[in-house]
Amino acid sequence: MDEQRKGQGQPAAQDAPLSYQQALERLVEAVQALSLARDVSAIGRIVAAAARELIGAQGATVVLREGSACYFLEASAMPADWSAKRFALDSCISGRVIEQRTACAIEDVQADPRIAAESDVCRSVKSLAMVPVRSAEPLGAMAAYWRTQHHITPPEMRLLQALADATAVAMENIRVYRSLEERVRARTAELEASNRRLQHEVAERQRAEAAVRKLALTDSQTGLANRRGFFHDARQKLELAERHGLDCALLFVDVDGLKAVNDTHGHQAGDKLVGAAASVLQQTFRQSDVVGRIGGDEFAVLVVEGCDASAACSRVQQAVRRFNRHSELGFTLSLSIGVVPYSAGDALDLETLLDQADARMYRHKHAKRAARQCAPLAPAPAPLVKHL
Template identity: 45%
Template sequence: MDGSAVSYERNLECLVRAIQELSLARDLDRIAEIVRSAARELVGADGATFVLRDGDRCFYKDEDAISPLWKGLRFPMETCISGWAMLNREPAVIEDIYQDPRIPHDAYRPTFVKSLVMVPIRSMAPVGAIGTYWATPRLANVREVGLLQALADSTSVAMENVQLYNELEQRVIARTQELVAANRLLYDEACERERVEQDIQRFSMTDELTGLHNRLGFLRHAAESLETSRQRDTPCLLLHLQVESNDSGPAENLPLVAARMLRAQFRRDDLIARLGGGEFLVLTTGYGDPHAVLQRLRAGLGAFNRAAEQSLTLRIGHAESSRGQDLEQLLQEADNALHRAGPGWSSD
């Protein structure tokens, strides 16, 4: 195998390597880096440049050369050899730049360039060009131009892949943002539904007038409290109260006044419920002697009447859970005790 054949084989290996690297490129900067180095190596050039079409101008994006060329500059398509290659969709092979009318000589005088080859990137509607330059006069042969054009064709594919990759990435980002927004909306809707359900449940267990538990709310919470007390071996005291007033004021004020009085007499952890009118239930634990509780309640009622200038009376029925009764049995005992109670008590 002669030297030229060995050299051509090496050039093919360089081209294959460049094509493989281009297939993995994910941005334009990486493509430019691969192309500028591969182009110079393929034909043994003293410089190579990667040019992009930017509207009606040529943008010299990157270069690899023995001295600076035009990196970062833009030139009109009609006055630039890279523009000529793109507009005519064919390579420009120039042995002596100063003998070719297509070359803007003033732009080349400050450079080392004497000969060049410029090939378009993509034959149909070129998007750029690859240029190689020599410091001494040299006419590139058909093989060299073919290698550069093959590199340019692979570069076109790589640029399209990058565009597709970027579009796909943007779609993924947009879709991810849509999913995040949808998930946030679903989460907000779920939270709102839960809040509404909690409100509905709370309203269904709350006396609208006084804000105390109603019968349903009392039954639910009292059953839980009774079970907890049973596990801790702590007795509960259930009070069934009938509050009345000797005042001649509006009857609708009685439940509010009675609720205010009961809140003042019992602890925050005690369950207080209004069944209707002036009828209330109270469940308390850790109360001590039940008769002492009743006495304190009566004393508190008297103090409340004097302070609030009210004349509330109170009938009390009570039941203790010390015998292991369930809630229904306690309610029945307290209700029976209320019916056996005498006239309402108002003061001590």
């Protein structure tokens, strides 16, 4: 066989009719090619080439059924505009072959009264062989044409019918293949939609869990970390500082006179005083520091990296003075502070540091009270800093 012809799916010039053995070999080739076809256009090209070679026809085509009409799938021997035409099954020879499920061989097309709707063919076709594509419930018909009058033999009709039967199997394979493709696409789309829904649900759940965690670790009044949140974040910072050899400082801060403000001005005013203290602390320290409200009027701050305990206290007191200069609360914000410096290797846990800073804070508070009693106009003493 001509390898180039087989590669292109086109027949070589037919110098002599194929022997029966050669025809069978060519039929096997066509059947193999049809088994790999994935669309009807490919089937049309394969069948047209194979039919022309198998029986020495000069043109071949497949006619497919479409409801009560039929149309030419591949019409190399037909007028150019026939590929778009539809013919009623009861008005053409193709329809008769399809409906009656019987083959026909017409050696003189011009003299045959059954050729009516295809009258244009008479100008270019002299002989015609046509077989149904599948005997039971035909899908269409297969036709081979000759431009010169040709004696159509029974072996030629058998070869054409064998090719038509293989074509029927190929078309059924395409139907199944397309059905499977559609099912795969539908299932893929369904899985993708389910995956999107699942991702959305996971994201929603993660957001909800994050919100719950935030509520569990956040003081609702000030927006700072609550006691649990402070311990959670501060422990992590201390562990990080220990690994990297960083110095830290823990500040214990108490709001002075909160009870007196509550008693004199009401709890709403007391809440404002607590909020003012939280705002001052939040604005004084960096985002890398941990600031939390650990009690009603008590705050804690863990300062990490480049920390100078005395400087940290000084910054807080300066921020308090700036606040009071511009405050419209009607009462003064005052904070008592105890500070404990911490160096990597001190091996003190957070609870111990907090207890020590708490004790320093109370000493600072008592020192301020004593200073007011002894010299009301004297400035408050500096916060106490314990150096370990």
